[in-house]
Amino acid sequence: MSNKFDDIIGQELIKSFLLTSIRRGKVSHAYVIEGDKGMGKKLIANTFAAYLVCDGKSSCGVCESCRLSSGGSHPDIITVLPEKKQIGVDDIRQVIKSISIKPYMADKKVVIIPDADGITKEAQNALLKVLEEPPEYVVFIILIQNAELLLDTILSRVMKLSLTPYTEADVKKVLGGESALIAASENNIGKALALSGDETYLEMRDNCLHQIENLIGTNQICIFDTVNFFEKNKDESGKILDIMLAFFRDIVFIKLGQKDLLGNKDKTESLVRLAEKTELFGAFKATQYITEAQKMHSRNVNYGILITALSNGCWEVLNGRNSRSSF
Numbered sequence: 512m513s514n515k516f517d518d519i520i521g522q523e524l525i526k527s528f529l530l531t532s533i534r535r536g537k538v539s540h541a542y543v544i545e546g547d548k549g550m551g552k553k554l555i556a557n558t559f560a561a562y563l564v565c566d567g568k569s570s571c572g573v574c575e576s577c578r579l580s581s582g583g584s585h586p587d588i589i590t591v592l593p594e595k596k597q598i599g600v601d602d603i604r605q606v607i608k609s610i611s612i613k614p615y616m617a618d619k620k621v622v623i624i625p626d627a628d629g630i631t632k633e634a635q636n637a638l639l640k641v642l643e644e645p646p647e648y649v650v651f652i653i654l655i656q657n658a659e660l661l662l663d664t665i666l667s668r669v670m671k672l673s674l675t676p677y678t679e680a681d682v683k684k685v686l687g688g689e690s691a692l693i694a695a696s697e698n699n700i701g702k703a704l705a706l707s708g709d710e711t712y713l714e715m716r717d718n719c720l721h722q723i724e725n726l727i728g729t730n731q732i733c734i735f736d737t738v739n740f741f742e743k744n745k746d747e748s749g750k751i752l753d754i755m756l757a758f759f760r761d762i763v764f765i766k767l768g769q770k771d772l773l774g775n776k777d778k779t780e781s782l783v784r785l786a787e788k789t790e791l792f793g794a795f796k797a798t799q800y801i802t803e804a805q806k807m808h809s810r811n812v813n814y815g816i817l818i819t820a821l822s823n824g825c826w827e828v829l830n831g832r833n834s835r836s837s838f
């Protein structure tokens with residue numbers, strides 16, 4: 512039996528991103544997968560690990576590595592099982608010891624750290640040391656419900672992936688639960704909105720698309736336009752973040768060659784044009800920043816600071832700068 516990303520329902524964006532990283536040889540040495548309990552963090556981590564150790568990097572299901580990983584006994588996939596309730600420094604020391612030995616079969620050694628929410632500070636500091644100079648064959652996958660529990664110094668050295676469902680429920684949220692419309696829209700937000708005839712929403716959606724176009728402009732001055740847009744529409748900021756997230760996801764899907772997954776199919780032409788102007792990594796980062804912003808927004812973080820940091824961060828990553836934003 513093979514572990515394929517295709518067999519996992521939902522999380523299309525993250526699955527495609529990880530697959531593309533493997534195909535392009537751009538696997539990071541550390542990932543943090545953030546998401547609530549039951550969202551499938553472990554399943555994604557185990558599946559990703561299976562691809563990484565497979566002879567053909569495809570989770571073929573036939574090679575010896577695949578046979579072992581599907582049975583949960585691949586020697587190059589290490590899952591940390593804490594001695595006590597929380598992951599402590601001894602657990603991390605154990606990990607450091609085992610990764611000092613080169614992989615047995617694969618060209619990667621994958622360390623999965625599940626339930627990292629309770630990880631002690633001492634353990635984090637030990638982990639940080641390895642993340643600063645990891646052996647080139649190691650890939651860490653840290654699973655956590657709230658990544659804010661990790662030290663900033665750790666977060667700055669990992670690729671953070673926040674699980675975000677984009678399902679019928681998202682469409683429902685937009686339409687207020689009109690099931691007939693949702694069915695007719697085939698989970699296509701653009702189509703659903705057109706059907707529902709919500710003029711103000713459609714207008715807001717066009718404005719959001721315009722703001723994304725603005726942020727993919729090379730002149731940094733354009734950030735002010737986006738900040739102004741957020742200021743002017745403060746009452747609808749939740750809606751704006753939802754719309755922008757859906758657009759950025761679509762841009763990522765286009766970059767991944769998966770137009771069939773677009774949520775805003777009616778805007779395909781504009782989105783393809785925008786996708787040509789930015790890189791996969793930047794667009795993907797933008798989706799993560801918006802997800803962060805949504806969380807902070809719901810916690811009543813100062814709005815002005817939030818939207819300025821968001822606009823700046825998005826502009827930087829969309830234009831190929833290394834963002835120093837705290838997102």
Ligand SMILES: [Zn+2]
Nearest residue numbers: 565571574577
């Ligand atoms: Zn295989």
